[in-house]
Amino acid sequence: xxxxxxxxxxxxxxxxxxxxxxxxxxxxxxxxxxxxxxxxxxxxxxxxxxxxxxxxxxxxxxxxxxxxxxxxxxxxxxxxxxxxxxxxxxxxxxxxxxxxxxxxxxxxxxxxxxxxxxxxxxxxxxxxxxxxxxxxxxxxxxxxxxxxxxxxxxxxxxxxxxxxxxxxxxxxxxxxxxxxxxxxxxxxxxxxxxxxxxxxxxxxxxxxxxxxxxxxxxxxxxxxxxxxxxxxxxxxxxxxxxxxxxxxxxxxxxxxxxxxxxxxxxxxxxxxxxxxxxxxxxxxxxxxxxxxxxxxxxxxxxxxxxxxxxxxxxxxxxxxxxxxxxxxxxxxxxxxxxxxxxxxxxxxxxxxxxxxxxxxxxxxxxxxxxxxxxxx
Numbered sequence: 001x002x003x004x005x006x007x008x009x010x011x012x013x014x015x016x017x018x019x020x021x022x023x024x025x026x027x028x029x030x031x032x033x034x035x036x037x038x039x040x041x042x043x044x045x046x047x048x049x050x051x052x053x054x055x056x057x058x059x060x061x062x063x064x065x066x067x068x069x070x071x072x073x074x075x076x077x078x079x080x081x082x083x084x085x086x087x088x089x090x091x092x093x094x095x096x097x098x099x100x101x102x103x104x105x106x107x108x109x110x111x112x113x114x115x116x117x118x119x120x121x122x123x124x125x126x127x128x129x130x131x132x133x134x135x136x137x138x139x140x141x142x143x144x145x146x147x148x149x150x151x152x153x154x155x156x157x158x159x160x161x162x163x164x165x166x167x168x169x170x171x172x173x174x175x176x177x178x179x180x181x182x183x184x185x186x187x188x189x190x191x192x193x194x195x196x197x198x199x200x201x202x203x204x205x206x207x208x209x210x211x212x213x214x215x216x217x218x219x220x221x222x223x224x225x226x227x228x229x230x231x232x233x234x235x236x237x238x239x240x241x242x243x244x245x246x247x248x249x250x251x252x253x254x255x256x257x258x259x260x261x262x263x264x265x266x267x268x269x270x271x272x273x274x275x276x277x278x279x280x281x282x283x284x285x286x287x288x289x290x291x292x293x294x295x296x297x298x299x300x301x302x303x304x305x306x307x308x309x310x311x312x313x314x315x316x317x318x319x320x321x322x323x324x325x326x327x328x329x330x331x332x333x334x335x336x337x338x339x340x341x342x343x344x345x346x347x348x349x350x351x352x353x354x355x356x357x358x359x360x361x362x363x364x365x366x367x368x369x370x371x372x373x374x375x376x
Contacts, residue, residue, distance in 0.1 A: 003320040003327060004028055004155035008144055010167050012039045012126065014303045015289030016160035017115035018310035020124040021059050026318050030124040031152065035161075037129040040116065043108030044188035044267065045220025047198070047212050047297075050096025051372040052304035053104060055311045057096075064114045069106035070213040072197040080204035084251020093369035103198065103300075105212040105219070107188070135170055137283045156323060157285040158313070160306070163272065165291035171282045175274050180296050180350050182207065182271040183227035185242045189265065191219040192255035204248040207353040208298075211256060221246075221256050226354070227270045235263035242266055271296035271350060275343045278332040284323060286331075288313060293339040295346035299368060305339055308376035334376065341371055 007023055009016045012034035024030040048056070048069070056062050075092050079085040092102035120126055134145040135157060142157045159167025163177060191213050201209040211221035223245045233241065239260065246257045260266075276292045289306035312334050320327045345368050352359035 001321060002026060002028060002318045003323045004317050006154045007156045007158060008154045009158045009160060011161035012116055013160060015306035015310045017119045018055060018059055018307050019158050019160060019314055020119045021122045022314035024122040024124040032119060032124050032126045033130050034128050035131040040109045040113040044186050045212055045214040046106050046108040046111060046303060047300035048104045048106060049300055049304055050094045050100050050102055052307050053100045054096035055307035058311060059118060061114050061118050065104060068110045069104040070215050071101035071104045073102045074197050076197060076199035078199050078201045078251055080201045080249055082250055084249060084253060095369055095372040105214040107214045107218055135285060142284050159287040159291050160289045161291055163290040163294045165287055168287050168291050171285055175276050177272050177274040179227055180271040180273055180347055181227055181354050182224050182350050183268060185223040185268050186220055187242060187260055187266045188220050189256055189259045191217055194252040194255050195219055201249050205245055209249045230268045238266045238268060239263040273343060273347050275340055278336050279328055280332055281328050293343055295343040296350050298349040299342060299346045301342045305342055309335055312376050338376060
């Protein structure tokens with residue numbers, strides 16, 4: 001018998017859906033709730049590296065991800081000159097194994113829709129546009145009151161509700177999320193034939209200019225600057241600012257910039273980070289994914305680390321007979337050091353750029369790739 005028979009998962013992102021799929025398929029009764037009315041309507045593009053693909057294959061969605069996304073195995077570095085000169089093409093490490101590509105770019109709403117559909121087919125009960133208002137737990141379970149006045153009792157509650165986790169606050173966990181000092185412009189746009197992988201440009205008016213193909217006809221492109229208050233800009237002003245910054249970058253950027261015409265496709269956010277030390281649980285409530293750790297996307301590992309959390313948590317819940325201290329210790333022993341390495345490395349890459357310091361970028365990336373090649 002698994003350690004749990006009934007579980008409430010809060011948050012229908014990568015971590016929440018993965019947890020729900022793995023537990024429901026094993027016969028656990030799973031309820032999944034999300035405060036958003038439709039998670040498949042949010043976001044632009046996402047970069048999924050091999051270790052994320054390894055978990056997605058385990059979830060049974062690799063065929064759909066492969067069909068909808070855009071796979072590639074190299075990374076280009078270009079100069080911020082008038083030609084966008086290609087400096088080097090690097091072969092990426094296949095961190096998910098040689099039978100999976102190094103990277104897949106994907107339209108984020110497509111990934112969300114695939115995961116939610118798979119969650120429902122696995123047998124979990126999914127409700128959107130709702131949340132809970134109270135948790136009350138004892139040694140045997142958790143009583144949950146929902147916003148609509150209904151209630152339920154569960155053996156475990158999994159808070160996979162993101163960087164500003166309501167569950168984390170309900171548990172009284174004081175975790176400060178901090179800006180790293182960088183802000184990122186993103187745009188979702190048509191993919192020109194010149195874009196077949198991620199290329200990165202360092203220097204110019206931005207710290208990083210890059211793009212990632214997300215399908216045969218789409219990509220997302222991004223520009224990283226020093227963080228500043230851009231909240232007062234109208235959508236058209238935001239598009240104008242991003243087009244102005246992008247004007248310094250050439251090569252494939254010229255094709256991308258020409259297609260940047262829809263203000264609704266542009267968004268701006270700050271790079272943020274936090275890391276929760278062990279334990280990640282309080283009694284029979286646990287937080288995972290961005291609720292426990294979040295990092296800037298300099299290593300493109302946010303979704304991958306969330307998926308790994310879910311895979312390890314489900315594995316342990318199904319392998320143990322009870323929700324015990326041993327289970328929780330094993331969980332954080334397997335997840336916290338790995339998440340810490342990724343968070344610290346992601347922040348360090350940005351810090352070197354902010355400080356105009358020539359750090360050992362290849363050495364750091366090689367070390368993290370070697371770490372991620374090993375299963376979580």
